[in-house]
Amino acid sequence: MRKRLIVSAAVGALALLVSVPASASAAQVGPGAAGIGDPYYPTAGNGGYDVSHYDIRLKYQPATDELEGTTTILATATQDLTRFNLDFVLKVKEVLVNGRTAKFAGTGEHELEITPARVIAKGSPITVVVRYADKPGEVERGGQSAWLRTPDGGVAANEPEGAAWWYPSNDHPTDKATFDVSVLVPDGTQVISNGTSTQSSRAGWTRYNYRQAKPQATYLATLAIGRFDIRTDTTPGGLPVLTAYSKDLGANAGAAQASVERTGELVDWLSGYFGAYPFGTVGGYVPNVPTGYALETQGQIFYSPAQFARGANTSVVVHELAHQWYGDSVSVQRWSDIWLNEGFARYSQWLWSEHENEGTAQELADYVYNLYPADDAFWTVKPGDPGADHQFAGAVYDRGAVAVQALRNAVGDETFFRILKGWPTERKYGNATIQDFQAYAERISGKPLGELLNTWLFTAAKPAAGSAGVVAPSPARSVAADVLPEPKSWKKIQETNTVHEHRD
Numbered sequence: 001m002r003k004r005l006i007v008s009a010a011v012g013a014l015a016l017l018v019s020v021p022a023s024a025s026a027a028q029v030g031p032g033a034a035g036i037g038d039p040y041y042p043t044a045g046n047g048g049y050d051v052s053h054y055d056i057r058l059k060y061q062p063a064t065d066e067l068e069g070t071t072t073i074l075a076t077a078t079q080d081l082t083r084f085n086l087d088f089v090l091k092v093k094e095v096l097v098n099g100r101t102a103k104f105a106g107t108g109e110h111e112l113e114i115t116p117a118r119v120i121a122k123g124s125p126i127t128v129v130v131r132y133a134d135k136p137g138e139v140e141r142g143g144q145s146a147w148l149r150t151p152d153g154g155v156a157a158n159e160p161e162g163a164a165w166w167y168p169s170n171d172h173p174t175d176k177a178t179f180d181v182s183v184l185v186p187d188g189t190q191v192i193s194n195g196t197s198t199q200s201s202r203a204g205w206t207r208y209n210y211r212q213a214k215p216q217a218t219y220l221a222t223l224a225i226g227r228f229d230i231r232t233d234t235t236p237g238g239l240p241v242l243t244a245y246s247k248d249l250g251a252n253a254g255a256a257q258a259s260v261e262r263t264g265e266l267v268d269w270l271s272g273y274f275g276a277y278p279f280g281t282v283g284g285y286v287p288n289v290p291t292g293y294a295l296e297t298q299g300q301i302f303y304s305p306a307q308f309a310r311g312a313n314t315s316v317v318v319h320e321l322a323h324q325w326y327g328d329s330v331s332v333q334r335w336s337d338i339w340l341n342e343g344f345a346r347y348s349q350w351l352w353s354e355h356e357n358e359g360t361a362q363e364l365a366d367y368v369y370n371l372y373p374a375d376d377a378f379w380t381v382k383p384g385d386p387g388a389d390h391q392f393a394g395a396v397y398d399r400g401a402v403a404v405q406a407l408r409n410a411v412g413d414e415t416f417f418r419i420l421k422g423w424p425t426e427r428k429y430g431n432a433t434i435q436d437f438q439a440y441a442e443r444i445s446g447k448p449l450g451e452l453l454n455t456w457l458f459t460a461a462k463p464a465a466g467s468a469g470v471v472a473p474s475p476a477r478s479v480a481a482d483v484l485p486e487p488k489s490w491k492k493i494q495e496t497n498t499v500h501e502h503r504d
């Protein structure tokens, strides 16, 4: 009896010992992290789960900015979870997790902390339902709302973070998901979002349903509510196109349409450089907002009327369409990888300039190189790691595009265009770092590219003429380097930029 007891005590002790390795994974039982681990934005995204789908169901009153919503999120736990966060700033009424009422609290800048009734085991599915109601235009963080209120409604289009003003999410580009967005608005008001759409009216209200069936990052989901003229068509290549213009564009209406109606032609033109278009729909919309920038919202690009104030601008359309491959299909792994988006989107404008006989990419690269003297602050920004405060600085775009030209010169046209098309195919719907791009370009070209990329992307100084890959003015050119003529396309290209001029 006694002996048995001792034995069973030993077994008990053994069981305890055995449970030690198990409790190493028990270190994993706990709350999901409040951020996904992006050094530029420590609380962006969240840890502990992975989202596969957002179902966003809204009702909006344009007259009062009242937004009511129910968002259902399908996710999988990546650890045993006692608690997890969503990124959200609107007032929440109720949260359900796997059908059971969950406790919730708003914390920090934009965290919605959710404590489910039961611990969620690693690997198991999570269904989260969040019910909410608020006036998003009145909700500010850092003195600003990402919901752009218009006289006839509102618009959500912001980078790196804008989702939190209209739906709860894991707000980081590494957690892509599919989306259904369904919005009820008074008859006579239109709704724009991403993907394919249907609509139906009843008793004075119209419901718009949008579906994005391809993986989409949270900041690339957009919503616009207002009075729009909507056009639908297909590109010469057979892709469905939806374009929409606020009825209040005034004097900018013609120039906006003369630019955005070129979407079908331009997306087919870019496919020649980047390969098959990655999404099921393409389009663009111009709401009556006072902002000056465009955003590459997936398959449904956001443009500001101000970009068409000096006439049509096809260059900005090319830029945003290029992002569909470079930024939307292949997205940054961390926000410090922003060169993979902006360097290539800007370079696509240089290719368009070349095509339109308004200056070659080499001429534009020479022009940028000579425009800023060595002591100009322009050269202090490293496009490969600009810092959160300079994420959209002019250098990320212009010096970033010079880096692409330097790569072209180093590997030759044939290899360069193979890389330009191969990369978005290789990494379709995924995420990547600049280091991943370097490895890919080295594999395709068979050339080491570390020194070149280090010079152009990771050095806070003007690269000296003669250093690796430096693009210097062509010796054949008859004018002195410091009086290079401004390429014809220069001003239109710079009109893409309003955002970073305000942000720096």
Ligand code: TRP
Pocket (backbone or CB within 6 Å): 157, 158, 159, 160, 293, 294, 295, 296, 319, 320, 342, 345, 392, 499
């Ligand atoms: N990615 C956008 C572009 O290059 C620019 C941008 C940066 C932006 N931050 C933004 C646009 C915030 C809208 C809101 O086209």
Ligand code: ZN
Pocket (backbone or CB within 6 Å): 319, 323, 341, 342, 345
């Ligand atoms: Zn861009």
